[in-house]
């Protein structure tokens with residue numbers, strides 16, 4: 076684990092907020108939980124979905140040179156022999172001779188058991204792939220593996236994609252999906268678990284252009300996190316030394332984030348060279364090369380791979396968004412999530428539960444839900460309701476008061492500044508859409524006015 080650095084929020088606060096507000100729960104909790112597995116709750120599933128959507132929009136939807144795939148988790152066992160995972164996807168494991176706890180040797184500070192100071196065994200390589208069997212007979216021939224990365228599903232479909240899309244180099248294939256690793260040590264909430272989701276790009280290029288594309292993707296991916304609100308000073312690049320490179324990588328840089336436990340990997344960007352296509356071509360006997368029409372040459376493309384963790388991204392977005400500020404005699408907790416990531420974009424809050432107000436509020440609620448995830452809250456004081464929405468990161472609250480019945484207007488309150496404007500109910504949808512896209516709060520629609528400046 077890297078050196079500890081002070082960050083503004085502890086992991087305990089994030090875990091507690093996630094638990095309390097329905098972002099993330101321990102898995103199988105009523106049975107005491109299952110170590111390092113997590114369930115995304117009603118808000119978590121929205122946030123996670125929005126992270127994946129933002130990634131897909133950036134790397135597939137808005138580009139000409141990318142297409143998507145969704146491949147199976149279980150693959151032919153020969154895939155894992157050819158990819159080198161059966162042989163080399165392992166971590167050094169040591170066991171305490173006293174308490175029998177197991178540790179990753181390369182993460183230990185000294186040569187004693189961190190738990191009881193007992194003597195440790197010599198390290199042995201421990202393969203991280205989960206094994207299971209396929210079909211009704213459990214024998215050697217039926218062994219299959221849960222994929223430890225989504226990448227291999229892309230490599231084995233390289234020719235299928237070329238043949239069906241007629242894509243020309245350089246082009247990429249993107250995939251989001253679950254991966255599984257039987258990690259020796261897990262922890263730090265959803266940072267390292269045994270079941271997690273990845274967002275991977277395999278970008279195929281001419282061999283002599285690999286270094287410039289590697290640099291291109293480093294910049295692209297760094298910008299993606301920053302455009303979604305992660306502070307520049309909380310991100311950095313770290314190049315792998317030759318000793319720590321994965322078995323397939325020519326070179327690799329991590330995008331690191333300043334987590335509460337220190338700088339840690341958020342995403343890895345690797346130059347995999349032609350390793351994977353060559354290996355699969357050899358092992359399957361099927362050609363996986365590319366014919367360049369213009370240069371009239373045939374070659375095996377090199378691959379640049381930006382590989383991000385969905386769960387680690389969710390954690391980084393939550394940590395970076397978390398803020399506490401004094402508010403009268405209390406502390407206001409506010410999740411300053413980017414609007415495109417926030418689970419609810421809007422909350423509709425009638426000032427009272429009286430039928431006359433509830434009727435109008437529910438009509439507005441029904442209308443806004445056609446566009447976004449919207450929350451409706453009529454319990455307790457308006458101040459408390461604002462706080463509840465701030466804490467879960469809802470960018471805008473729409474309040475309907477008794478005046479609304481007369482002037483047919485409602486107020487929009489901005490989460491970050493707590494400032495308010497009042498706009499005709501008929502203008503609510505367009506106004507909120509513009510604000511979600513980044514328009515200043517005080518750019519007003521026809522008939523709108525500043526309500527509360529702070």
Ligand code: GAP
Nearest residue numbers: 224226266267268271341342343382383384387
């Ligand atoms: N295909 C390349 C690959 O899988 P990796 O660096 O092993 O590279 C990529 O993994 C990303 O997947 C990491 O940067 C991290 O965000 C995420 N990841 C890897 N192992 C994880 C784990 N045990 N728990 C949560 N996320 C993990």
